[in-house]
Amino acid sequence: MSRKSTSMAPHLILWSILAFLAVFLGWPLLYVFRGACIDADGFSLTYMKALVTDPIQLQALGNSLTIAVLVTTTCLLISLPMAWFMARRMFPLKAIFSGLLLVPLILPPFVGAVGLKTLFARAGPLSALLMNIGLADGPVDWLGRFPMLGIVILESMHLFPILYLNMVASFANIDPSLEDAAANLGASPWRAFRRVTLPLAMPGIFAGATLVFIWAFTELGTPLVFGLRRVLPVMIYDSVSEVGTNPMGYARVVLVLLISAFGFWISKRLTRRSRHMATLGRLTVGRQETPLRGLPLLAVYSFLGAVLAMALLPHISVLMIALSRRWFLSVLPQGWTLEFFGRAIGSDLTQRAMTNSLFLALTACVIDVVVGFCIAWLCVRKKLVGSDWLDTVAMLPIAVPGLVIAFGYLGCFSAHFPGSWLDPRTNPMALLAVSYAVRRLPYMVRAAHAGLQQTSITYEEAATNLGASPLRVIRRITLPLLTANLLAGAVLCFAFSMLEVSDSLILAQSEQFYPITKAIYTLMEGLENGVNVAAALGTWAMALLGAGMLWAACLLGKRMGAMFRAG
Amino acid sequence: MxxxxxxxxxxxxxxxxxxxxxxxxxxxxxxxxxxxxxxxxxxxxxxxxxxxxxxxxxxxxxxxxxxxxxxxxxxxxxxxxxxxxxxxxxxxxxxxxxxxxxxxxxxxxxxxxxxxxxxxxxxxxxxxxxxxxxxxxxxxxxxxxxxxxxxxxxxxxxxxxxxxxxxxxxxxxxxxxxxxxxxxxxxxxxxxxxxxxxxxxxxxxxxxxxxxxxxxxxxxxxxxxRPPNRFCADFLGRANLLAATVTSVEGEAIHIDTPFGPWVGCAASGQTWRVGETVLGMIRPESVTPGIAPSRGNSFKALVENVQLAGATLEVALREGNTSCHATVLSRYATPITVGQQADWHVSQEDTVVIKQDEEPSAL
Structure with a gap:
């Protein structure tokens, strides 16, 4: 009797989570596919075909791909040398640098875009500087002449830490004696790196590069701020208003989804063989980190300094815009003020946006902790029929761009539940919380998964053996032992949800439901000094997020890198 | 109860x-x-x-x-x-x-x-x-x-x-x-x-x-x-195993033919023995004693091939024809056992255990 009831509960949890994911992940995706391929006359590929034949559509696709390729390449060029010397060389202040390298992640690039746009503007400080030192004889319209320049810089500077973290983890996992063996057989350090280290690190590099590619490919906020409207994400955003009537929106979403999935498939295929290398790459001897001195040290410092300066430039300019009274054709602002910080938290719009964002992020966070822990527990501890499935499905949101989910929600829930609490046109709060939760779920699952795998099952068996029922075991043993992992996952979920862009821009359509990001976007477009207030609000959010990330990093320590691993 | x-x-x-x-x-x-x-x-x-x-x-x-x-x-x-x-x-x-x-x-x-x-x-x-x-x-x-x-x-x-x-x-x-x-x-x-x-x-x-x-x-x-089978004999300690044949059974006493001559042994209870059956005679090294058996023991002559001091004991390797056997005796400063010596040894009947031949022990 009792055996039956204890073995039913995990199945019940498994199937309710699968149902949750089916409704809030599977259904919207199917709905998007249906919308793209089925119209009044039945099945048709006309719309999909138009995307790859019509010159305007083709140009949008080309622009998006160009941005993604350029961003990925830039990130690779920055991260590869950086990860190598961070993993293999010892030098003063290394710990501080490795902390600073995470800072770019805390600011959504579209807020940084506000800063960079001002910096690059016709009458902005860069033009002023060039005119002052005589390199230009009038204001230069940087963004007009090189529309993609700002976007690529911003996204690269935002995304390179993801690739960097993946690479450091890969390098650190390679047995140093493998390189010693290569040297022993006559390979120079450079040849040993190329022939041994790099091939072994490939899975991590591919995984990180794929994430960067997809994030750059689907980034909505940055091109929107820079006014580059002919890219796929912005065109999807523009088709939100005609979601029920024009299938082109769905077709674009499907195209984005297919390209993302293709990217993941390639990355998986290329690293397929690496599963068998995993057992070889284990550390057998302690790693010696060679200390750096003299010229190489100087080179490392200038490289790190340059990258960090570039990466933090948008953040700094956002802060300066928030503080400046007037900044027109001068290198530094003409006059300072704290007024905008007050206005950023004083107006109706921003106060409501902050409350909304806090509420949404907290709700998403709670959903993620509960669902994420259950998934990890089922997969690691229960190994039921179907839990492998669950793991795969829960990881899917890493490969599914937020844009796609948001668009799918808008389409299917407003069509099937018009006027109800699930209709984003009436009240998007429920769906916003769920979409935040679904998108961050992989990080939570991963954090809990890692925690459970590091915790020996005998701790739980010992508790069972002394008379604790399954629920009591979870409460008294499993959860307390996983606190650090769950907390870190929760902080990341919260932080990312607070500054979520694509779901917020697409789903929140009336002002009373705006989250912070949409408020920043609206402020920028609007009224007098709107940019300054937007920048001030961005600074507040940055501070909040930075504190959260710092806390998570402290909790997770070196495991931080694993959070951004794909596949 | x-x-x-x-x-x-x-x-x-x-x-x-x-x-x-x-x-x-x-x-x-x-x-x-x-x-x-x-x-x-x-x-x-x-x-x-x-x-x-x-x-x-x-x-x-x-x-x-x-x-x-x-x-x-x-x-x-x-x-x-x-x-x-x-x-x-x-x-x-x-x-x-x-x-x-x-x-x-x-x-x-x-x-x-x-x-x-x-x-x-x-x-x-x-x-x-x-x-x-x-x-x-x-x-x-x-x-x-x-x-x-x-x-x-x-x-x-x-x-x-x-x-x-x-x-x-x-x-x-x-x-x-x-x-x-x-x-x-x-x-x-x-x-x-x-x-x-x-x-x-x-x-x-x-x-x-x-x-x-x-x-x-x-x-x-x-x-x-009294190990019931070869696995227990080997796993619980060191064992000399001699190829032997059952010649007759008298109550508890089992008569066997060994390379060292006709011996009498005993066995763990609950087993039946057939005359002519090929079996193993098991003796623990510490029950192999120098000298001729006083009365009801199994005596034999063997060549001392090697003697090793292990502190408290002497490990003695014995050989007779193709059969070798180990003995563990307490060590003394003046030991009479020397390599190359042809000497008398004995084991008591209680310490001679007859076990079945099969490689894989059958489940009890």
Whole structure:
């Protein structure tokens, strides 16, 4: 009797989570596919075909791909040398640098875009500087002449830490004696790196590069701020208003989804063989980190300094815009003020946006902790029929761009539940919380998964053996032992949800439901000094997020890198 | 008549293709210190986990105190286990680790406090209650695990290789400690190990397991001196095995033909012998004695091939034709045994054990 009831509960949890994911992940995706391929006359590929034949559509696709390729390449060029010397060389202040390298992640690039746009503007400080030192004889319209320049810089500077973290983890996992063996057989350090280290690190590099590619490919906020409207994400955003009537929106979403999935498939295929290398790459001897001195040290410092300066430039300019009274054709602002910080938290719009964002992020966070822990527990501890499935499905949101989910929600829930609490046109709060939760779920699952795998099952068996029922075991043993992992996952979920862009821009359509990001976007477009207030609000959010990330990093320590691993 | 503490019948357990247990049966009396002994991978730990309810057998029954426990969940078994890797919860201090089972039994807090104090004193950990497991030495951790199992006042305690993580010196101390704790209580201990010295020195009774089969069960001295088969003979200590043929059987005495001549031996009970059957004559090295047998012994002549001093004993290698034999004798400064010598040796009839020839021992 009792055996039956204890073995039913995990199945019940498994199937309710699968149902949750089916409704809030599977259904919207199917709905998007249906919308793209089925119209009044039945099945048709006309719309999909138009995307790859019509010159305007083709140009949008080309622009998006160009941005993604350029961003990925830039990130690779920055991260590869950086990860190598961070993993293999010892030098003063290394710990501080490795902390600073995470800072770019805390600011959504579209807020940084506000800063960079001002910096690059016709009458902005860069033009002023060039005119002052005589390199230009009038204001230069940087963004007009090189529309993609700002976007690529911003996204690269935002995304390179993801690739960097993946690479450091890969390098650190390679047995140093493998390189010693290569040297022993006559390979120079450079040849040993190329022939041994790099091939072994490939899975991590591919995984990180794929994430960067997809994030750059689907980034909505940055091109929107820079006014580059002919890219796929912005065109999807523009088709939100005609979601029920024009299938082109769905077709674009499907195209984005297919390209993302293709990217993941390639990355998986290329690293397929690496599963068998995993057992070889284990550390057998302690790693010696060679200390750096003299010229190489100087080179490392200038490289790190340059990258960090570039990466933090948008953040700094956002802060300066928030503080400046007037900044027109001068290198530094003409006059300072704290007024905008007050206005950023004083107006109706921003106060409501902050409350909304806090509420949404907290709700998403709670959903993620509960669902994420259950998934990890089922997969690691229960190994039921179907839990492998669950793991795969829960990881899917890493490969599914937020844009796609948001668009799918808008389409299917407003069509099937018009006027109800699930209709984003009436009240998007429920769906916003769920979409935040679904998108961050992989990080939570991963954090809990890692925690459970590091915790020996005998701790739980010992508790069972002394008379604790399954629920009591979870409460008294499993959860307390996983606190650090769950907390870190929760902080990341919260932080990312607070500054979520694509779901917020697409789903929140009336002002009373705006989250912070949409408020920043609206402020920028609007009224007098709107940019300054937007920048001030961005600074507040940055501070909040930075504190959260710092806390998570402290909790997770070196495991931080694993959070951004794909596949 | 008191009930049997544990009764195990025909337990079968398969993991995919591997048969971990192949119809194992035994019983443990209340208050008995019972050993499950066998090489690693033989299925002994699986048997212990089945007793704890952490594994479910494919078939067979387990009963505690005469009651079938198949339907009892692992948390309702009431048979606390001492885990091989201790499984002390790192987030709880010694006091909370030990008190865990009492909390689950809904004992009032005041009483828990008193009982934990009491058991900590008994295992020699007085005043250590506030420490975290990470702050304890290996031996202290072992004591906490024992205390955690004993404090819930069980009638059965399961121990899974409890000494395997300790160094040699500590292992001997803890072995004595476990023996003492067992004598102070009337709890039945089921103790799993691969170390025959641990089993022989501590056990009231023991079961030898090989490849999922129970191949020997009984008192340590019985199993050591009268092994029922070749596996037990080899596994419990060193054994000389001589190819032999049964010539006649007279009650307990079995007459066999060995390369050393016609001998008389005995055997573990419950076996039948056929005249002309090919068997093995087993003699322990320490029962091979210099000189001619006084009266009813088995004497033989052999060449001393090698003599090695091992401190307290001399290890002597003997040979007669193609047959070799080892003898262990106490060492003296002036020893009469020298290499190359043709000498007389003997073994008593009680120390000559006849065992069946088959390579794979049959299950009991």
């Amino acid at each position: 008191s009930k049997t503490a544990i009764y195990v019948e025909q337990i079968v357990k398969r993991f995919d293709e591997v048969t971990a247990l192949n119809g194992v049966s035994f019983s443990v009396q209340p208050g008995e210190l019972f050993f499950l002994l066998g090489p690693s991978g033989c299925g002994k730990t699986t048997m212990l986990r089945i007793l704890a309810g952490l594994e479910t057998p494919d078939s067979g029954t387990v009963s505690f105190d005469g009651e079938d426990v198949a339907t009892r969940s692992p948390y309702q078994r009431g048979a606390p286990m001492v885990f091989q890797n201790y499984a002390l919860w790192p987030h709880l201090n010694v006091r909370d680790n030990v008190g865990f089972g009492l909390v689950e039994r809904r004992i009032p807090r005041r009483e828990i406090h008193a009982q934990v104090d009491d058991i900590l004193a008994r295992v020699g950990l007085k005043g250590m209650g506030q420490r975290l497991p990470g702050q304890l030495s290996g031996g202290q951790q072992q004591r906490v695990v024992l205390a955690r199992a004993l404090v819930v006042n069980p009638s059965i305690v399961l121990l899974d290789e409890p000494l395997s993580n300790l160094d040699a010196k500590l292992r001997a101390d803890m072995r004595a400690e476990i023996g003492r704790l067992h004598r102070e209580t009337d709890i039945a201990f089921v103790y799993v190990t691969h170390d025959q010295v641990e089993a022989l020195s501590l056990a009231d009774r023991m079961a030898v397991i090989s490849n999922g089969n129970l191949v020997g069960i009984g008192k340590p001295s019985e199993l050591y001196h």
